Amino acid sequence: MRPTPPIHPWGPVRWAENGIVKLAFDRFTEGADGEPLLLATGLGANRHWIPDGLCHLLAAQGFAVARYDQRDGGESTHLPPTAARNPLSALFAKRGEAYTAEDMADDAAAVMDALGWPSAHLLGVSLGGAVAQRVALRHPERVRTLTTMAAVPGDVSGLRTMRFIRMRTLAKFARLTFPDTPEGAVEAGLAVSRLLASPNRSFDERAGRAAAERNADSGMHDQQAQSRQIGAQWHGPPISSVARPTLVLHGADDPLIKPAAGRAIASRIPGARLVLLPEVGHEFPERAWESVAAEIRALAEVPPYEGQLR
Incomplete structure (x- = not known):
C-alpha cells in the first residue's frame, strides 16, 4: 500500500525577487x-496544481522539492494589462508586450537563489517546460538535470508554435469565461481539467470538482495574465544548445x-530521452505519478556529459 502523505506537507510561503x-x-x-528539485508550473496555473501525491513520491526518491508561481500566476506579481485580450491573440503577436522569456527564466534562478540552491534538478510542465528549457540555456550552471513535460520546444514562438498545438483545444480554452469570484474560479478549474484530460479515460467529475474546490485558482480564467505569459518571446540560443x-x-x-x-524536443536536445505516457492528457493523473518519479530519479543518476558541471 502506498504511504499516505501528511495532511499539510508544505512549508510557509516565501518570496523571491527578480x-x-x-x-x-x-x-x-x-x-x-x-x-x-524545482517545479515550474504551466500557463495561468498556480503552484498548487502540481499534485501533492507526486511530490511525496519525488521526496521518497531522494529529492528536496520546491515549487513556485510563475510571474502573472498564483501569488506572484501580476503585471499591468496589455493589448492582447486572450492567449490565442497573444500567440500570434509579433512580440511580447510585457516581458521576455528570458525574464521568466531569470525568475527560476531568483527562486533558486532564495532557496539557497546553487543548482537544482528542474521539472517544468506545459509552459513551465518551455521555461525550464530556457533556464538550461540561460543558466546552465544552475541546472543539474532537465525534465520537460507536455511542453513545446522552448525556442519556438508565434506561428511556428502552431504545428505543435491543437488549435481547436486552445480556442476552447480561450473562450472560457467565468465570473471573477471564488465560485467562478472553481467552475473554471473544473472546465480546464475536463478540457485537458485524456479523451481515452472517463473524466471523474466528482474528483475534478473536489480538486477545483481545494484549489480555486483565479489564474484559470485570467486571460490577460495568460496572454502576457504566452506572449513572452525568447531571444536566446536554440534548444540544440542544451547540454x-x-x-x-x-x-x-x-x-x-x-x-x-x-x-521535436527530444530529437533536438543532444542525448535527450523521450517517454510517452499512455492514457495521459495535458495533466498529471495519479496513474502516472510513480512512473514520472522513477524516470526523474533515473535521470538524476545519468553521468554528466563531457565538460558539464554538476
Whole structure:
C-alpha cells in the first residue's frame, strides 16, 4: 500500500525577487535533505496544481522539492494589462508586450537563489517546460538535470508554435469565461481539467470538482495574465544548445500539445530521452505519478556529459 502523505506537507510561503517581480514559492516538508528539485508550473496555473501525491513520491526518491508561481500566476506579481485580450491573440503577436522569456527564466534562478540552491534538478510542465528549457540555456550552471513535460520546444514562438498545438483545444480554452469570484474560479478549474484530460479515460467529475474546490485558482480564467505569459518571446540560443541530461515526458493523449512537440524536443536536445505516457492528457493523473518519479530519479543518476558541471 502506498504511504499516505501528511495532511499539510508544505512549508510557509516565501518570496523571491527578480527586479520588481516577487515570486511566491514553498518547499515540501518531506525529503528536505535530498537533492534540490524545482517545479515550474504551466500557463495561468498556480503552484498548487502540481499534485501533492507526486511530490511525496519525488521526496521518497531522494529529492528536496520546491515549487513556485510563475510571474502573472498564483501569488506572484501580476503585471499591468496589455493589448492582447486572450492567449490565442497573444500567440500570434509579433512580440511580447510585457516581458521576455528570458525574464521568466531569470525568475527560476531568483527562486533558486532564495532557496539557497546553487543548482537544482528542474521539472517544468506545459509552459513551465518551455521555461525550464530556457533556464538550461540561460543558466546552465544552475541546472543539474532537465525534465520537460507536455511542453513545446522552448525556442519556438508565434506561428511556428502552431504545428505543435491543437488549435481547436486552445480556442476552447480561450473562450472560457467565468465570473471573477471564488465560485467562478472553481467552475473554471473544473472546465480546464475536463478540457485537458485524456479523451481515452472517463473524466471523474466528482474528483475534478473536489480538486477545483481545494484549489480555486483565479489564474484559470485570467486571460490577460495568460496572454502576457504566452506572449513572452525568447531571444536566446536554440534548444540544440542544451547540454544537460534531459528527459522529455509527454502524454500520449495530450489534447492541447501534440506528442510531436515532445518528439521535436527530444530529437533536438543532444542525448535527450523521450517517454510517452499512455492514457495521459495535458495533466498529471495519479496513474502516472510513480512512473514520472522513477524516470526523474533515473535521470538524476545519468553521468554528466563531457565538460558539464554538476
